[in-house]
Amino acid sequence: xxxxxxxxxxxxxxxxxxxxxxxxxxxxxxxxxxxxxxxxxxxxxxxxxxxxxxxxxxxxxxxxxxxxxxxxxxxxxxxxxxxxxxxxxxxxxxxxxxxxxxxxxxxxxxxxxxxxxxxxxxxxxxxxxxxxxxxxxxxxxxxxxxxxxxxxxxxxxxxxxxxxxxxxxxxxxxxxxxxxxxxxxxxxxxxxxxxxxxxxxxxxxxxxxxxxxxxxxxxxxxxxxxxxxxxxxxxxxxxxxxxxxxxxxxxxxxxxxxxxxxxxxxxxxxxxxxxxxxxxxxxxxxxxxxxxxxxxxxxxxxxxxxxxxxxxxxxxxxxxxxxxxxxxxxxxxxxxxxxxxxxxxxxxxxxxxxxxxxxxxxxxxxxxxxxxxxxxxxxxxxxxxxxxxxxxxxxxxxxxxxxxxxxxxxxxxxxxxxxxxxxxxxxxxxxxxxxxxxxxxxxxxxxxxxxxxxxxxxxxxxxxxxxxxxxxxxxxxxxxxxxxxxx
Numbered sequence: 361x362x363x364x365x366x367x368x369x370x371x372x373x374x375x376x377x378x379x380x381x382x383x384x385x386x387x388x389x390x391x392x393x394x395x396x397x398x399x400x401x402x403x404x405x406x407x408x409x410x411x412x413x414x415x416x417x418x419x420x421x422x423x424x425x426x427x428x429x430x431x432x433x434x435x436x437x438x439x440x441x442x443x444x445x446x447x448x449x450x451x452x453x454x455x456x457x458x459x460x461x462x463x464x465x466x467x468x469x470x471x472x473x474x475x476x477x478x479x480x481x482x483x484x485x486x487x488x489x490x491x492x493x494x495x496x497x498x499x500x501x502x503x504x505x506x507x508x509x510x511x512x513x514x515x516x517x518x519x520x521x522x523x524x525x526x527x528x529x530x531x532x533x534x535x536x537x538x539x540x541x542x543x544x545x546x547x548x549x550x551x552x553x554x555x556x557x558x559x560x561x562x563x564x565x566x567x568x569x570x571x572x573x574x575x576x577x578x579x580x581x582x583x584x585x586x587x588x589x590x591x592x593x594x595x596x597x598x599x600x601x602x603x604x605x606x607x608x609x610x611x612x613x614x615x616x617x618x619x620x621x622x623x624x625x626x627x628x629x630x631x632x633x634x635x636x637x638x639x640x641x642x643x644x645x646x647x648x649x650x651x652x653x654x655x656x657x658x659x660x661x662x663x664x665x666x667x668x669x670x671x672x673x674x675x676x677x678x679x680x681x682x683x684x685x686x687x688x689x690x691x692x693x694x695x696x697x698x699x700x701x702x703x704x705x706x707x708x709x710x711x712x713x714x715x716x717x718x719x720x721x722x723x724x725x726x727x728x729x730x731x732x733x734x735x736x737x738x739x740x741x742x743x744x745x746x747x748x749x750x751x752x753x754x755x756x757x758x759x760x761x762x763x764x765x766x767x768x769x770x771x772x773x774x775x776x777x778x779x780x781x782x783x784x785x786x787x788x789x790x791x792x793x794x795x796x797x798x799x800x801x802x803x804x805x806x807x808x809x810x811x812x813x814x815x816x817x818x819x820x821x822x823x824x825x826x827x828x829x830x831x832x833x834x835x836x837x838x839x840x841x842x843x844x845x846x847x
Contacts, residue, residue, distance in 0.1 A: 498687075598638070
């Protein structure tokens, strides 16, 4: 994959850059937050994902000669500005929430502080990367929750929206909860487990189903999962699979990682009958895998019906997040520096959800000391601190009468935003994908089950500190006072 994504941006980012350059504003300091407003799929939370690729993008920003020639050819940009771009690189600070972290609407996932020309330019690519991978990681978390601890394999490459979506979607899916992917290149790039069986065409390529099964078993005796629904699942496929398993056993082959895969029909009924047949034949440890356009709703329904499926291959609906195709993250100016002083900025809207939180912020996650479950998240201004030895009362940022008091020494805090770039230097410590996956699992353990349920989950409180709340309220009041005719 090409590491230089410099031109993977919207045209207006570069035209604004030239505008800042022409207005001699390009060295003005600004702070932007990347956050999202609504959990995908009406979930109770999201999974932050994509930071590693963002880091690689920032490190490799470079307007090379070919890029400059292209920008020159479209006759929009002036020569002085193009000369400036030849030495352009990111020189500011980036703080971000680590990949695999459980996150909630309104929280800055990424905070950028730099010259406004640099901070503005990287908006589109950050959104592209974080939005997509966080979406797929969240969808995978939902699927894994529905599977109730069963193995979930990501099978979506052929239906993904192009190579990048297939590759980075596979990585995000494993982080979010899948055990493996069918995507071989993703396995190589990210050192994640790969899995797969065979297609119906394998069966159809032989003189009969039994011969196809025998041949496959002879080649892959240690991972022999047979697709049994090419002709007749219960009358042909499962009996032939059992016959092959018996032959393998008679040859002294130790059966492991073996079983059958279903890809059509009434999966609840067929899996039940197939389980009985396998058990009666002495193959109680044979897995029953299933695919066939699965998603978390179908898996949950099959579980409620007592399905005997214990391995799930989820493809299209996971890799495309079919019920919610976009994460909806945004990137908003929250502060600027004027004569060395940080000036908070706020965006107002007739839609209350689109009113932004001003200032440079950080996020404290508040945990119950006895259960290690998350009690709430508190968005504060940069200079604020919390003393765990004192009671802490927080309140709903809109319905302020809703309060919660955490007793001293009964809670502990973790700060979520971590430094990634400082003065343009990368301070990010890369982690292996499977390490991030383990971290994500521990993060999900911090949620109560009511936050994780698929339908109408309980919403965890994300509150504003009193100082941030007052700043926001005062800024809104002042804007309204100065623009009476606009409201």
